[in-house]
Amino acid sequence: MAAVDLIDRAVDQAREKAEAAGAAVRLLHGDATRLDELDAPGPFDLFFDLSCYCGIPLHRRDAYAAGLTHRAAPGARLLMFGYGPEPLGNPIPEVTSWAAGVTPDELRARFAGWELLDVTPGTNSVPTFWFTLRRDA
Numbered sequence: 840m841a842a843v844d845l846i847d848r849a850v851d852q853a854r855e856k857a858e859a860a861g862a863a864v865r866l867l868h869g870d871a872t873r874l875d876e877l878d879a880p881g882p883f884d885l886f887f888d889l890s891c892y893c894g895i896p897l898h899r900r901d902a903y904a905a906g907l908t909h910r911a912a913p914g915a916r917l918l919m920f921g922y923g924p925e926p927l928g929n930p931i932p933e934v935t936s937w938a939a940g941v942t943p944d945e946l947r948a949r950f951a952g953w954e955l956l957d958v959t960p961g962t963n964s965v966p967t968f969w970f971t972l973r974r975d976a
């Protein structure tokens with residue numbers, strides 16, 4: 840199992856949590872839109888994105904999708920939680936180009952070779968979604 844984050848502190852916190860839970864996770868400090876620069880060749884059966892993609896600048900999203908597609912086993916799942924496109928401000932000052940949220944239509948267009956199986960609204964006070972995508976077999 841591997842996990843990626845752009846921010847050192849997030850990786851450090853994840854390491855502490857993984858150790859406390861006894862979970863064997865390879866924690867990588869890097870850019871999820873540049874997976875070729877990381878030691879995460881895959882293939883993977885499952886990807887989990889909790890509110891990362893929806894903050895990635897639009898011009899880097901094709902690279903994100905390509906990176907996952909390249910590493911996905913046939914039939915792999917991508918479970919994603921994301922904020923909708925409404926303006927939310929920037930909760931992560933280190934990520935200076937806060938982007939436009941995510942919609943079902945954008946995921947369908949962006950993730951060629953994947954099927955959007957399910958969209959479940961979140962329970963937040965602003966529009967959020969839980970997405971399930973499946974890589975073609």
Ligand SMILES: C[S@@+](CC[C@H](N)C(=O)[O-])C[C@H]1O[C@@H](n2cnc3c(N)ncnc32)[C@H](O)[C@@H]1O
Nearest residue numbers: 843844845846849869870871872889890891894
């Ligand atoms: C809203 S936070 C969610 C953090 C974590 N998933 C959680 O629920 O506690 C979004 C995370 O995505 C990371 N992130 C944003 N852009 C990224 C990128 N291009 N590559 C890797 N991580 C990124 C941020 O550093 C931040 O830790």
